[in-house]
Each structure stands twice: as structure tokens, then as C-alpha cells.
Amino acid sequence: MLEIKNLHARIAEDGTEIIRGLNLTVKAGEIAAIMGPNGSGKSTLSYILSGRQDYEVTEGDILYNGESILELDPAERASKGIFLAFQYPLEIPGVATMQFLKVAMNEQRKARGEAELTTPDFIRRVKDAAEKLKIDQAMLRRPLNVGFSGGEKKRAEILQMALLEPKLCILDETDSGLDIDALKIVADGVNALKSPDRATIVITHYQRLLDYIVPDTVHVLYKGQIIRSGDKALALELEENGYADIIGEAA
Amino acid sequence: MNMQTTSRLTAAETALVEAFGAQIGELPGNGAVIGTRDRLLDELKKAGLPTRRIEAWHYTDLKNLLRSVPDAALVSAIDPIAPLVEGSKVLSILQGAADAKAAVDGVEIALFKDRLADGSAVAGLTALDKDDAIGRINGSFVRDGYAITVPANAELEAPIELQALHAAGQVHTRFPVSFGAASRATIIERHRSVTEDAAFVSSISDITLEDGADITWIILQTQGAADTHLGQIRVQLGTDAKLRLFVINAGGKLVRQELRIDVVGEGAELTLRGVNLLGAESHTDVTLVLGHNVPNTNSTEIIRNVVFDRANGVFQGMIRVAPDAQKTDAKMSCNTLLLTDDGGFSAKPELEIFADDVVCGHGATVADIESSHLFYLMARGVPENKARAMLVNAFVAEIVEELEEEKLVEALEGVISAWLEKHA
Numbered sequence: 025m026l027e028i029k030n031l032h033a034r035i036a037e038d039g040t041e042i043i044r045g046l047n048l049t050v051k052a053g054e055i056a057a058i059m060g061p062n063g064s065g066k067s068t069l070s071y072i073l074s075g076r077q078d079y080e081v082t083e084g085d086i087l088y089n090g091e092s093i094l095e096l097d098p099a100e101r102a103s104k105g106i107f108l109a110f111q112y113p114l115e116i117p118g119v120a121t122m123q124f125l126k127v128a129m130n131e132q133r134k135a136r137g138e139a140e141l142t143t144p145d146f147i148r149r150v151k152d153a154a155e156k157l158k159i160d161q162a163m164l165r166r167p168l169n170v171g172f173s174g175g176e177k178k179r180a181e182i183l184q185m186a187l188l189e190p191k192l193c194i195l196d197e198t199d200s201g202l203d204i205d206a207l208k209i210v211a212d213g214v215n216a217l218k219s220p221d222r223a224t225i226v227i228t229h230y231q232r233l234l235d236y237i238v239p240d241t242v243h244v245l246y247k248g249q250i251i252r253s254g255d256k257a258l259a260l261e262l263e264e265n266g267y268a269d270i271i272g273e274a275a
Numbered sequence: 276m277n278m279q280t281t282s283r284l285t286a287a288e289t290a291l292v293e294a295f296g297a298q299i300g301e302l303p304g305n306g307a308v309i310g311t312r313d314r315l316l317d318e319l320k321k322a323g324l325p326t327r328r329i330e331a332w333h334y335t336d337l338k339n340l341l342r343s344v345p346d347a348a349l350v351s352a353i354d355p356i357a358p359l360v361e362g363s364k365v366l367s368i369l370q371g372a373a374d375a376k377a378a379v380d381g382v383e384i385a386l387f388k389d390r391l392a393d394g395s396a397v398a399g400l401t402a403l404d405k406d407d408a409i410g411r412i413n414g415s416f417v418r419d420g421y422a423i424t425v426p427a428n429a430e431l432e433a434p435i436e437l438q439a440l441h442a443a444g445q446v447h448t449r450f451p452v453s454f455g456a457a458s459r460a461t462i463i464e465r466h467r468s469v470t471e472d473a474a475f476v477s478s479i480s481d482i483t484l485e486d487g488a489d490i491t492w493i494i495l496q497t498q499g500a501a502d503t504h505l506g507q508i509r510v511q512l513g514t515d516a517k518l519r520l521f522v523i524n525a526g527g528k529l530v531r532q533e534l535r536i537d538v539v540g541e542g543a544e545l546t547l548r549g550v551n552l553l554g555a556e557s558h559t560d561v562t563l564v565l566g567h568n569v570p571n572t573n574s575t576e577i578i579r580n581v582v583f584d585r586a587n588g589v590f591q592g593m594i595r596v597a598p599d600a601q602k603t604d605a606k607m608s609c610n611t612l613l614l615t616d617d618g619g620f621s622a623k624p625e626l627e628i629f630a631d632d633v634v635c636g637h638g639a640t641v642a643d644i645e646s647s648h649l650f651y652l653m654a655r656g657v658p659e660n661k662a663r664a665m666l667v668n669a670f671v672a673e674i675v676e677e678l679e680e681e682k683l684v685e686a687l688e689g690v691i692s693a694w695l696e697k698h699a
Contacts (some may be wrong), residue, residue, distance in 0.1 A: 074654050077646070102656035114651045118676075124652070127665065132656035167669075184655060261602025 025090060025223045026050040026073075026192055032083035032248075033072050044070040044248035045084070050192075050241075053220040057234055057259060058227045060245035061267050066227045067111060069245070070196040073225075074108040075101045078141030088192065102128075103135035109181040109198050116168040122178075124168050125150060129187055153186040157213050174201035184211040193217065193224045199233035211236030231263035244270055287326055290344035292316070294445060295415060298347060303418060305394035315402065315414040324408060331406045334559040334589040334621045340529050341503060344475045347445040355438060359463055359495065359686045362437040366421050371446040373419045375398045381429055387420035387449050396422075399451060399481055409507045409533055413477040416447040420478075427455030427485065429619075434461040434683070444474035450480040454488040456513075461491040461680065466506070468499035468526070477505040484516035486540060491519045495690065498527035500555060507533040512572075514540030521678065522561060523687065525552040530559040537566045538574070549578035549673045552588035552691065553618065554698035560589040567596045567603040576607040578584075579671050583698050584616040591623045592637065599627040607637040608611070612644065612670055614699075664699050668692060 026049065033043040042065045050056045060066050073086065077097035085092050093101055093188065116124075129149075131139040141149070156162060157179045169177050178198055185193055194252050195214065199207055214237050226237055234242075234256070242258040243250045246267070251274035252258065262270070284292065295316050306313060324341060325332035345555040364379040373386050390396035400417075402410035421437065439448055454460060468474060476498065482583050483488055498504045504527045512518055522532055536545060545565070553559050565574060590609045609622040624637035644666050652662035668691060675687045 044677070076650050076654075097659065099652035099656050099658045102654055108654050110651070110654075114647055116648050116651065116666070116669060118671075118673035119665055124655075124665075127661065128652075128655040128657055131658060131661065135656065135658075167673075175553060180419075188655065 025052045026082070026225075027087040027141075029087070030084035031072070031081065031086065033068070033079050033081045036078055036080045041082075042079070042248055043072065046245075046249055048243060048250055050225060052225045054241060055218070055224045055226060055237060055239045057239035058225060058245050059229070059241045059259065059262060062229075064245045066245055067196055067249040070108055070194045070225075070227055073194055074098055074106055090233060099131070100135070102188075102190075103132045107188055107190030107193050108184050109178075109185055109193065109195045111197040111200060113169050113177040113181050115170045115172075117170050119168045121164050121166060121168050122150070125184065126215055128184070132188060150185060153183055156216070157183050157186070158209055159183055175203065175206040177211075178202055178206065178210055182210050185216065186213060189217075191222055193222065193226070195224065196227045197229060198226070199228055199230065207233065208236060231259050234259050235275060246271055246274065280439070283323070284320070285324065285338055285341075286356040287341040287344045288320070288338075291412070292320055294344065296346040298416075298664055303388040304415065305392060305396045307394045308391050308400065311397055311400045312415050315400070315411045318402070319408070319411045319415065320519045322405070325406060329406050330409070331562065331591075331619075332388065334591070334623070335531055335558065337408060337531070340558055343473075344503075345444050345473050350372055353440050353442055353469055356440065356467075358436045358438065359465060359690075360434050360436070360682050362462065363434040365436045365438050367440065368420060368448050370441050370444070371418050371448055373421055373447050377421065379435060381426070381431070382435070383424040383426070385422040387422055387451070388418060390422050390451075391417070396451070399449075403509070403535060409477060409479065409505045409531065412505060413447050413449060413479045413507070415541040416445065416477065417446060417449045417479075420449040423450065423452040423556045425452070425454045425458045425460055427457060429458045429460070434463050436463040437467055439464070439466045440469055440473050441476060442468070442470045443474050445477045446474060448478045450478070452480065452482045454482070454483040454484045454490050457487040457489075458485070459489045461683070462494070463493045463495060465495045465497075466504060467497045469500050471499050471501060471586075473501035473503075474499065475503045479507045479509065481509045483511045484513050484518055486514040487516060488513065489517045491680070492521070493687075494520075494522045494532065494685070495534065495687070496522075496524045497690065498529065498530070500526070500528060500557075502527050503529040505531050507535065510534070510536040512536070512538045512540060512543040512545060515542040516540060517544045517546075519546045519678070520548070521675075522547075522549045523552075523690065524550070524559050524561070525690060527559065528557050530557065532561045534561070534563045534565070537568060538572045539568050541569050543572045546677075547574065547576040548674045548677060549590070550674055550691070551578070551580040552694045552698070553580065553588045553673070554583040556585045558587045560591070562589070562591040564593045565595070565605075567594065567600045567605060569597070570599060570601045570603070570632040572600065573604045575605070577674060578609040579674050580609070580611040580620055581667055581671060582611060582613050582620055583615055584618060585615070586618045588620040589623075590621075591625070593625045593627070594635060594637075594641065595632050596626075596628045596630050596635065600630045601628060601632045603633040603635065604632075604636045609639045610670075611639075611641040612667060614643065614667070615640050664695055669697060
């Protein structure tokens with residue numbers, strides 16, 4: 025589903041290279057965890073996959089279902105099924121949450137040539153998904169993410185993911201700032217979306233989230249490259265020994 | 276008029292002087308009113324229209340910007356339109372003429388032309404100061420309007436809409452409104468053109484809030500793309516009175532809205548909100564002069580501007596705190612989304628504080644759309660143009676939502692999104 029080939033990317037503004045020859049393949053149905061120390065390029069990778077313009081790809085390619093997505097803008101990527109759950113979801117005053125959800129769902133449907141949702145159908149979908157994630161109706165009446173707690177913001181991200189039904193889900197440090205109860209709710213939400221035609225990339229710092237979202241593959245990112253890949257056992261090894269050994273080996 | 280005087284006047288000034296001459300004997304008013312009109316026009320003629328050398332007009336050089344003034348001749352009849360908010364009591368002023376049959380239950384309404392005829396309007400006709408060009412123009416030419424008295428303790432359920440419509444030509448209206456003690460009401464002062472032909476409009480609302488009155492006043496200006504609109508609202512806020520004043524500019528070619536507000540009663544509270552939607556080659560100026568004249572009063576002022584095309588905007592906000600106006604709390608901000616390289620916005624906040632125990636602050640920002648916000652919306656599949664429109668709308672909708680009255684918020688949001696759809 026996703027094939028990243030020898031990717032090099034830098035910050036557009038100052039030319040700092042962050043991703044330095046990254047290779048990664050994620051198959052449909054797979055849950056891939058990307059772990060790594062601070063500053064290794066994890067969040068940058070998530071932004072580049074979703075098309076943020078602050079970064080420039082200088083070499084290599086990103087293939088999604090066999091086609092390069094480098095020339096697509098974030099909205100085009102989203103309508104093809106790529107979804108980023110933000111580490112820090114943005115507060116956007118003045119944009120009503122419900123209106124935003126409706127526009128996003130219908131714009132994606134339009135881009136795919138599908139009929140727009142009727143209002144009752146839309147409301148039913150939001151209500152069902154919100155209940156599963158224990159999201160209060162009052163929260164949905166507020167402007168997008170405004171005044172939400174950290175945990176509420178993360179749940180709102182998973183709500184958007186559930187409603188948009190993406191094919192490639194990228195979770196950027198979704199566990200940060202969550203207590204254990206919220207973590208379970210979020211993980212349940214992610215697991216509920218697991219399907220043979222959907223892939224998930226879980227970016228995380230800690231093994232903790234992977235107790236709840238069990239990965240098929242684990243990759244260690246360091247200085248903009250994948251320096252080691254393995255299965256779930258690799259995450260446990262990192263938890264016990266830290267990154268130092270693996271980084272030492274790679275160097 | 277001698278030759279020397281004529282040669283010094285611009286085309287617009289000449290047109291005003293000639294229009295006045297052409298209407299002698301037609302403009303309503305007793306001897307005192309006519310005397311005042313003559314004096315005001317004479318002052319206007321002597322001072323000329325203000326230029327940038329006059330501090331209060333520094334960013335709006337009226338002499339230079341006002342290229343012409345259309346003929347005052349009346350045009351064909353206009354019909355009233357549906358009110359902005361369903362169920363409002365409409366008082367229409369069509370091409371500057373009020374409706375003699377207009378009535379609202381529980382409210383005293385008189386025609387301003389009758390006040391001119393009997394001379395009772397004369398005191399209010401004077402200019403506020405030597406630079407008050409709007410006061411002079413309106414005082415010289417005003418023909419009609421409504422004088423409204425809301426009795427003490429009245430609670431008006433439905434909004435009153437002052438519906439000022441015009442087709443072209445010159446229109447000069449005035450609305451003295453007095454709100455009795457502890458009265459509650461919402462007034463929508465709506466100025467709108469029904470054609471694309473150029474018009475020259477001046478309008479002054481002179482409002483007094485007695486003790487404890489709680490009033491929402493909306494000024495909605497959606498004039499035509501060739502129109503000049505010179506508006507002024509004069510406000511006196513009594514003890515414990517509350518005024519929410521919303522000014523929305525979404526039209527006109529040359530617009531100046533002056534807000535002259537005096538807080539004269541302790542415990543009074545002013546909430547001023549402004550939304551300026553600026554497009555094409557328009558010039559729009561909102562000028563506030565606010566006096567906190569007594570102790571223990573509050574005010575907040577937030578102005579949000581969106582600039583497209585080759586439009587220019589101005590906000591001048593002067594807050595004066597008198598020497599004994601201790602415990603004044605005033606906060607002013609002016610935020611602009613500048614979405615073009617060819618337009619501009621000038622913000623001039625000023626605080627003149629003569630008391631020592633006050634909290635006063637001001638801030639001004641000019642920015643483009645936040646790129647992280649744009650990315651967030653696009654990452655959810657919203658195409659760029661639509662995402663931009665949502666964010667621009669959000670920037671101003673946030674202000675409108677403060678009104679809380681649902682039907683009013685919806686109606687104003689409708690005006691804003693319709694404007695954005697046309698201009699963005």
C-alpha cells in the first residue's frame with residue numbers, strides 16, 4: 025500500500041535535512057509502528073506523508089497504491105484515503121466542529137465521485153461514532169478543538185478518522201498526554217478500524233501504546249533513516265534496553 | 276459665490292454647494308433650522324472637505340477621495356425589502372424619506388422632518404467639532420428620518436429595523452433615538468443600495484441610553500460598489516447602561532463610519548465589535564472616539580478586517596479617560612487578515628489617559644491566514660480554496676457569534692458568507 029523509497033527531505037525555509045534516505049514498506053492490513061528518540065524525524069515523516077508544504081522532498085519517492093503522491097496537495101491525499109491524526113490537534117476558533125466534519129466528509133466524497141451525505145445520515149454517523157469514543161455532544165457544539173483538553177483533542181482526532189474511513193492512517197504520538205483510560209478508548213477506536221484493506225502507521229515514543237494497538241512490524245527511525253526493522257519483540261527490546269544499543273550497532 | 280471661492284473648490288465640493296443652492300426652499304426646517312443649515316454649509320465651504328493634514332482624517336483624505344457627488348434629484352420609487360431578521364418591526368426610509376404611517380407598539384415614533392419643521396431638531400444639527408465634516412454635511416442636507424423614544428422599562432421583543440434603502444442620488448438621514456431607563460431593545464440600522472448607480476449618503480444616529488438601559492445596536496452597511504457612505508453614531512451611555520454596538524461594513528466605495536461615544540454614567544458598559552469586509556477598490560474607515568468620563572466604567576472594542584483586491588481600510592480608535600474616571604477598564608484590539616499584496620489596512624489606536632488607576636490596553640495585528648490551520652483543514656480533505664474561505668469566515672464569525680441571539684447571528688453570518696462567496 026505504501027512504499028517509501030530512498031526519501032530525502034528538508035525544511036523548506038532553512039534547508040535543514042531531516043529525512044536522509046528513508047526506505048519503508050507498509051502493506052494493506054498491516055499495523056506498522058515507527059519508534060525512535062526525539063529529533064529522529066518521526067513527526068516530519070508524518071507531515072511529509074500528508075503533504076505539508078513546510079517540507080521539500082529532494083530525492084526519492086513516496087508511492088501510495090503504486091502511484092507517486094509527491095505532487096498531490098494535502099486535500100488530494102486525504103481524499104485518496106491518507107489520514108494524519110495530529111500530535112497536537114489545532115484549535116480553530118470560529119469553525120464549528122459539526123460544520124467542519126460535514127464539509128470534510130462531503131468534500132472527500134465529492135472528490136471520489138460519491139454522493140454527498142444527507143443531513144440526517146451525517147448526524148447519525150457522527151452520533152454513533154461519538155458514542156463509541158465517549159465524546160460528549162456538548163463537545164461537538166464547540167468550535168473545532170477550542171477549549172478541548174488534551175485527551176478530548178486526541179479522541180476528536182480518532183472521531184474524524186472513524187468518520188472519514190481512510191485507507192492509510194498515520195497516528196503521530198497519539199498516546200502523548202493521555203491517561204490510561206483515555207488511552208484505552210483511543211486504542212479501541214483505532215483497533216475497531218483494523219481491516220484487511222487498511223494500513224496504520226503508529227508513531228510513538230513509548231512501548232505503552234503498543235500494548236493496546238499491537239503492531240505487525242516495528243521500525244526504528246534515527247537521523248532520518250530506518251536503522252532497524254522487526255516485529256513486536258523489537259518494541260519490547262527497546263523498552264528494556266533503550267535506543268543506545270541499536271543506534272550503536274547502526275553507527 | 277464669487278469667482279475666487281469657486282476656483283478653490285473641488286468638483287465634489289462644488290457639487291455640494293450647488294446641490295444646496297438648488298434645494299433652497301425645499302429642505303424642511305423653520306427659521307432656526309434654516310439658519311443652522313446655512314451656517315453649516317458656509318463652514319463646509321470655508322473649511323472645504325477635510326484633507327490628510329487634518330489629524331482626524333489623516334488616513335481618509337476626503338477632499339482627494341471624493342471625486343464627485345451625484346445630483347440630488349429624486350429618483351423613482353423603491354419598495355421595502357424583507358427585514359434582516361424575520362419578525363422585526365421595519366421602519367423604512369426609502370430614498371431618504373420616512374414613512375408617515377410607520378408605527379411600533381409601545382414606542383413613540385415621530386418623523387424627523389416634522390422635528391425640522393417645528394425647529395425642535397435644531398440643537399442636534401450642529402457639528403461636534405471643527406473637523407466634523409459628516410456633521411456639517413448631514414446638518415446642511417438632512418431631510419428626514421425617525422425620532423424614536425423607547426419608554427422606561429419597555430422590553431421590545433422584536434428587533435426594530437431602520438431600513439434605509441436608496442437607488443442613487445443623494446440621501447441624508449437622521450435618527451435621534453432615546454432609550455428610557457431600564458429599557459431593552461435591539462435596533463438594526465441597515466443601509467443598502469438597490470441599484471449599482473452612484474449615491475452619496477450621510478446618516479447620523481444620535482442615541483441616548485438612560486440609566487440601566489440594555490441595548491443592542493447593529494449598523495449593517497451594504498451599499499453599492501459606487502456609493503459614498505458617511506455614517507456617524509453619537510452615543511451617551513447613562514449609569515449602569517449596557518450597549519452592544521456592532522458595525523458591519525460589507526459594501527460601498529468610499530465609507531467612513533464615525534463612532535462618537537461618551538460614557539457619562541458610572542457602571543456603564545460598552546461592547547463594540549466591528550467587522551469590515553473590504554474588496555475591489557474600496558476605501559473604508561471606522562473611526563472611534565470614546566470618552567470614559569466618569570469612574571467605574573468598562574469597554575471592550577474588537578475590530579476584525581478582511582482585505583481583498585485593491586481595498587484599503589482604516590481603524591482609528593481613540594479612548595480618552597477623564598482625570599476622575601478611576602477604575603476605567605478598556606481593552607481595544609484590531610485584527611486584520613490581509614489577503615492581497617495590493618490592498619492595505621491602517622490601524623491607529625490611541626489612548627489618552629488622565630486618571631491614574633485604570634486598566635487600558637490596545638493591540639493590533641495584521642496577518643495572512645495561519646498556514647498550520649490551512650494545513651489542518653486540507654489534511655481532512657477540504658480543498659484549498661474552500662479551506663481558505665472557511666478560515667476567513669471563522670475569523671469574522673467569531674465576533675458575530677458573541678451576539679448570542681440566534682436569528683440575528685444566523686442572518687449576519689448569511690450576509691458575511693454571501694459577501695465572501697462573491698469576493699473571495
